[in-house]
Amino acid sequence: MRRFATYRTALAALLMTITLGGLGVSSSAFGDCWVVGNLNGYSSHSRSEYEITPDRMSGQTWRLNFAGKQSTVVPASQMECRQITPGMLFCSGSKEATTTIETWSLHVTLKKVVYTQIRSGYGPFDGTKLLVGDIIGSCK
Numbered sequence: 853m854r855r856f857a858t859y860r861t862a863l864a865a866l867l868m869t870i871t872l873g874g875l876g877v878s879s880s881a882f883g884d885c886w887v888v889g890n891l892n893g894y895s896s897h898s899r900s901e902y903e904i905t906p907d908r909m910s911g912q913t914w915r916l917n918f919a920g921k922q923s924t925v926v927p928a929s930q931m932e933c934r935q936i937t938p939g940m941l942f943c944s945g946s947k948e949a950t951t952t953i954e955t956w957s958l959h960v961t962l963k964k965v966v967y968t969q970i971r972s973g974y975g976p977f978d979g980t981k982l983l984v985g986d987i988i989g990s991c992k
Contacts, residue, residue: 885991886958888965889913893983899976907981909967915991916941916956916965925956949973963987 895907915926923933923941931945931952939958944951950973957966969981 884918886916886918886965887913887988887991888916888956888958888967888985889988891965891967891983891985893967893981895979895981897977897979902979907983909983909985913988914956916958917991925954958987960987 889912890910892908892910893906894904896902896904912927914928915924917924917926918935918938918941920935923935925931925933925941925943928943930947931943931954933941933943936942936955939960941954941956943954943956946952951971953970955966955968958964959966963986965985965987967981967983967985971980972978
């Protein structure tokens with residue numbers, strides 16, 4: 853029952869991000885590039901029996917390039933990214949029996965970014981993340 857509640861919580865967080873994705877972003881975000889970082893939040897992995905624990909990805913920045921079907925996240929693994937709304941990217945990648953899905957949702961008026969990740973096929977690293985970070989600025 854505990855695992856079901858954890859999955860339900862993670863799914864609800866992902867759906868909320870997708871539903872709210874891009875709010876506060878003007879339509880001019882298409883073709884824009886943003887630098888984000890300071891991600892903090894929660895994760896749940898099979899190695900900890902899907903217990904929800906604090907997580908963060910600090911000391912690194914990402915460049916979110918909004919360019920329709922040619923959108924990119926740098927640095928990133930070999931995933932394809934697609935712009936879903938003016939302020940949201942959906943990235944996915946599969947290799948053999950592993951799958952990773954990520955979303956990046958900009959909230960420019962609040963200078964925040966919401967990041968979600970779901971991984972499957974990675975054994976103890978199977979699970980999900982929900983992190984909120986800062987929009988540091990536009991790419992130069």
